[in-house]
Amino acid sequence: MTWSIQEAGLHVRDQDELIHFCDVPSYAEFRQRCLIPNRPCILPRALVAHWDVIHSNCWASNGSSASETQHVNWEALKWHYGTHVSPVVVARLDRTSCKVQEDRSDMTISNAVDLIQAFRRGDLADVRSIYIKDWHLIRQLRSSTCGQPGTKEPYVVPEIFADDWMNNVSTRDCSGGQDAQQDDFRFVYAGTCGSQTLLHRDVYTSYSWSTNVVGVKKWFLLPPHTIPALRRFPRVSTSPLIPDIDTLLCTLNEADRKDYPHLADALAHMQVITQHAHETIFIPSNWYHQVHNLTDCISINRNWCNSHNIASLYHSIVQELQHVEQSLCDVREILANKPCSTHHDSKREFYALVQDVAVKDAGWAWHAFWQMLLRNLTSLPTEPALRPHVAWMSQQLLPLTHDFEHREDARWLDPVIRTTAQTCKSLLDAMVEQCQFLEAQQRTEKHAGDQEEHEGKLPVNG
Template sequence: MCTASPSQQAFYNTPDIFRDDWMNAYYSAHTLDDFRFVYVGAAGTFTPLHRDVYTSYSWSTNVSGRKRWWLFPPEQTPLLLRKGGEEHLETVYDVRDVDPAQFPQFVRAQPVIIEQGPGETIFVPSGWYHQVVNLTDCISINHNWCNAVNLPSLYESMCAKVTEVEHSLYDVRQLLSQASANTPNPDAWKAEWVAIVQDVVEKDAGWHWATFWRMVHHALSLAMGRNCPINPDLWPSTPRELMPPIDFIKTRVRGCFEDFLKRPQREVEFILELGKVLGDVSALL
């Protein structure tokens, strides 16, 4: 018999193969948010073609109903893009209704198409575009997640996002740099510029560099058995045997860490909390 009150009872458990999840472990321990979702949709509704946030993995279990999935491996991404809009990654919206004049390459795409029944779970690999149609009324549970394996892909995707935001705010950069040109500290604008870019990145996708590195620090601490805040009601600690060897984890983190320190943007010099968390990560590496 279960003695927990209804509000404390988990109504499902995350399957072991999806438990090495750095995003939900971190968010459950440190924030009021997470990357766990319930999808409820009537027959005929659909989720348009997309790639999950920052190329995270997702898994999705159908509690009831049937869904049809179209999945495109990353090497087919160029075939999904609008003609002439390549740099904005503007893709097809609904794979069942594509205008060949606007998306001339799409006819060559060869998606994996599957039907998911009640009680069945699907794993969506990193960076795969996908579309989902509810064939009947559906309820499903879905997590976005990452770990040491897809961390480099998330890191690259964060870099690309920051560059995209920088380009779109180029006029703001000009205004800031011109305003401080004849002042005693002509470089003063750079800190403000970096802060504005990070703020927009966070508003767009829910996290920025400081969050990314805090999550990495949290995961590394847990994998190394260090004392670290957790919220066991929301995310019980992941058994060590469900994680890869620590050398593998450190190698993956080190690759991103070394690259981050070489970034021309030098965010680490302008955002105080970044310097602090990177110091903490470095101490564990």
């Protein structure tokens, strides 16, 4: 049998199948159908029709309202955001190996657009695609326009995504405080036809949403239960994963294949989705995905999380730290045997190193995680109607604080991290007590009301 993409999705489970919403769902519907079951969806154009960048067509070359016929206005990006800096991935054909290799470097949007225009003219024979990735447009825009009246941002976050703990920072990113320095997860991607992002899951299993402002994308989605099938050795969590969809198909068609024994199962559960201009896709927690730009594209993307998937983030950090510890086992031994070093000193030094390596590898570790929780517990990101009840939220978070208290590494971490985690636990305990008090008060008031109503109905003896 010859395997092809036509075999994709033959056995997709009902609970995994992507939902196409014809109308914009309420937060309650989105929560029940997508957040709680961790299910992907495509949201209609009406979700973002009010965005300035949509109704003005300022990123589209022809200004037409017919979104399917629009093209990227590269010169407009250069004009408005030319001084912004972003990573740019250039895919080139290596003449020696006949393989496409990607080079990633930071450059200004102005220089990136010049490169794209040269590519479009055919001046760069070896280049196959150019992709502006992870462009922190909002952060740089706020920094450059701080204090200027009437500054309008290109988009606003849809209400159904407003419960966003990863980007719950001050709207005044230019204030020079902590918010101005910390990373955020608000991106713009702008790429030529054929550019792509290979198979991956989002940082620490966070959610993502992505709106196509201009262009058409193809998505390949794989649910969490297929992850072992993507591994070279399915039962080994550190085993290499198949890097992309082309390699997956090529490997399946190898006659003498011994590795990746369950790839066919992954293919059978993979969904291939086309996302059109002005549509928004929601990628759930821990779903692997690959993205191809079928045309020149610009999209607005955010990674985000909240109490629905915070446990998944926590356990993915635990897993990352375990992998780092295993990779540093020789360093642990060296530190333990270092002259003039106590047992406590070596423990503190080792676990501090593990945190540093995890941050360099994945961008996060315990400090950022507990700081994020503390920030969102003290300043919730949205109104009550657009997030779960505090009692439900506490039920998701308290087990994480208890687990962290009993972790071996927690004993030796920077006291600031331990204090932050303990503060989160205290805040959650207080929230639970407050909820219990209010519930008891409501029961008392209801009982008193029922009693009065009952007494009012008793016959009066003359």
